[in-house]
Amino acid sequence: MLRRLLQAIPLLILTSILMFLLIHAIPGGPDAIYDNPNLDAAGRAALRASFGLNDPLPIQYFKWASNMLHGNFGNSLYTGQPVSSVLAQRFPATVELFLSAFILSLLLTAILGTLSAAYQGKAVDYTITTLAYFGISMPIFLLGLVMQNVFASSLNWLPPSGTATLGYTFSPFNALLDHLMHLLMPMVVLAVTFTAGWSRYLRTSMIDVIRQDYMRTGRAKGVPPARLLLRHALRNAVIPLITIVAIDFGAIAGGAAITESVFAWPGMGQLFIDSLNRRDYPVLLTALLLSAIFVIIFNLLADVLYSVMDPRIRYS
CATH class of the missing domain: 1.10.3720.10 (MetI-like)
Structure with a gap:
């Protein structure tokens, strides 16, 4: 069982990378969160920065994975509640x-x-x-x-x-x-x-x-x-x-x-x-x-x- 669990770790890491890339490959991707006609350019830039979307994709992944390992799953973009809740x-x-x-x-x-x-x-x-x-x-x-x-x-x-x-x-x-x-x-x-x-x-x-x-x-x-x-x-x-x-x-x-x-x-x-x-x-x-x-x-x-x-x- 321990050997199977150890084998699952690289599989889980690879799966998380593929999921992260697929989310960004969706038309619009996470950038859609600031696609609001009521936002001006400064508001869009501030929103992108707050979600870390200005960072390169590998940096975004490592930040997301690090937060996940610490139990921080982020906040819902729809309700603003913590994802864990x-x-x-x-x-x-x-x-x-x-x-x-x-x-x-x-x-x-x-x-x-x-x-x-x-x-x-x-x-x-x-x-x-x-x-x-x-x-x-x-x-x-x-x-x-x-x-x-x-x-x-x-x-x-x-x-x-x-x-x-x-x-x-x-x-x-x-x-x-x-x-x-x-x-x-x-x-x-x-x-x-x-x-x-x-x-x-x-x-x-x-x-x-x-x-x-x-x-x-x-x-x-x-x-x-x-x-x-x-x-x-x-x-x-x-x-x-x-x-x-x-x-x-x-x-x-x-x-x-x-x-x-x-x-x-x-x-x-x-x-x-x-x-x-x-x-x-x-x-x-x-x-x-x-x-x-x-x-x-x-x-x-x-x-x-x-x-x-x-x-x-x-x-x-």
């Missing part, structure tokens, strides 16, 4: 949506992938495969809009957006229930999108494991089918899936951003899109860097989980 307000909502959707997706993947492999070539397998292809082909934003139209507008079962019903005073229990009702649709939309693909990977891996000699030996010895599938087959079949899940972390984050926008969920994804529209570059850079850090952490966790699921795996 802006992110702290949004981060819990994203963690809640991400973890709930991630756990639901893994549970559905394990159930559907195992059933599809166990009943290969039968009606159950064909039904799950059809649903999986539907989930793979359905864009996140379209699925979200369809669910809003069906469950919020037509049936009026669930609230269409937000995190709480405004204008009502609830008891603690009813407030929690109301919040969960708001969470349900964005959680399901995000989970279904990734369950569809992951269940296909698990099905293929399960079929390969089921055909192994030790599985035939277990059946011959009278091991119950459920125990054989869940304890022996699933544990070995899930190892390739760990790689896919770790690689898909960036896609999950992108899906969360779209989902948060559709359902007005006040998290990091919606903040990122709003900051992009407002050209709030300090917030954008910090959000991108946090995403890169979490991608690296997820890949490190994948390495650890390999050895947990299969003790034969060792890293040199």
Whole structure:
């Protein structure tokens, strides 16, 4: 783990450089902050100097990176608040949506992938495969809009957006229930999108494991089918899936951003899109860097989980 962490340091530095250069490559770049017709030339010059935009690009990067290492992420160009405060307000909502959707997706993947492999070539397998292809082909934003139209507008079962019903005073229990009702649709939309693909990977891996000699030996010895599938087959079949899940972390984050926008969920994804529209570059850079850090952490966790699921795996 220590070796993997040390390897992540140059990767993170390179990623931060590329992100910094991409922000400056956007048409207008950070210079857009002083593109105000009400500012005179002196005001523009003072604003450029205050943001350090007169320095050469390498100097700007080293100043930004140095401030980041000291916990100074700058101030939002839109609200004037420290970026750390802006992110702290949004981060819990994203963690809640991400973890709930991630756990639901893994549970559905394990159930559907195992059933599809166990009943290969039968009606159950064909039904799950059809649903999986539907989930793979359905864009996140379209699925979200369809669910809003069906469950919020037509049936009026669930609230269409937000995190709480405004204008009502609830008891603690009813407030929690109301919040969960708001969470349900964005959680399901995000989970279904990734369950569809992951269940296909698990099905293929399960079929390969089921055909192994030790599985035939277990059946011959009278091991119950459920125990054989869940304890022996699933544990070995899930190892390739760990790689896919770790690689898909960036896609999950992108899906969360779209989902948060559709359902007005006040998290990091919606903040990122709003900051992009407002050209709030300090917030954008910090959000991108946090995403890169979490991608690296997820890949490190994948390495650890390999050895947990299969003790034969060792890293040199």
